Amino acid sequence: MTVATELLIDAFGRIQEVVREAVEGLSPDQLAFRADPAANSVAWLVWHLTRIQDDHVCDLADMPQAWTELGWRERFDLPFPAGATGYAHRPQQVAALGGSTAELLLGYYDDVHARTLAFLGGPGGHHLDRIVDTRWDPPVTAAVRLVSVVSDDLQHAGQAAFIRGLLDRRAQ
Template sequence: MTAALTILIDAAQRAPEVARMVTEGLPPEAAHERPADRQNSIAWLIWHAARQQDVQVAELAGTAQVWDTGKWAERTGVDRDSRWMGFGESTEEVAAFRAGDIPALADYLDATVQATVDYVRTLSDEDLDEVIDHTWEPPVTRGTRLVSTIDDAAQHMGQAAYARSLVDADWKAPY
């Protein structure tokens, strides 16, 4: 495996670690609290981090979404089908988001990242350079899309950690 692929895998695997740290001991009501009543909740951030990566990597790989194959709507208690991933949601839609099982959201992110890792392991450096979307300037390569999904998940996990500190004053990140 090349250095580029190894780095992508390492980067992808970090988001679930943060999700587990953030959700450990998190009461369900705190998981759904929206800082200042307008920011994204921890539960929504973890769900969206997983959903956006799941949708985009499934499209790249030509596979079914982990959300569907793993029955994650049922397992997480989230009443949203695979057409939902969080992009462009209104404040009201984010406020209405509820998960019945917060640890299962972290499990779903972990399963999605595993699917991403499995997919990356099938690629070569040449595959990373392939242009997959000509609608952007510059055109988007497979590698760029993967970096984008990994970066999006990382940013949302950072937001989730910050939100945890806002809704739980006694919580301290271990870093």
């Protein structure tokens, strides 16, 4: 395993820690809490970051997404197309995650995380220099795409943790 692969595995592990801390023990109402009508909820943020990771890693691995292959789309029962990741969602779409439970969100996240680690620990981790997108200058490698996912996921996990902090303060 290369140093780059080890760093990516560590980074995705850190995302998992923040996601778990943000979600565990919250009720569906707490997961759906929005600081104002246009704000995101913990549920939406975690669903979105998981969808992005699922979409991007599975694209790199050339395999079906956990969202569809493992039945998460049916379990969430959201009014979105199968390929929706939350990008450019409006407040009404954010509200659709209102019935989510911690178990549902973490179950999906854990499946995606396991697939990510399997990809990085397998052949995918040895081909991080592979060009995956030529629409950019310089072209995007698999490593750069994964760093982008880590960056996006950590930002959204941090936002979810912030909202969790607001909820914890309100409960005191």
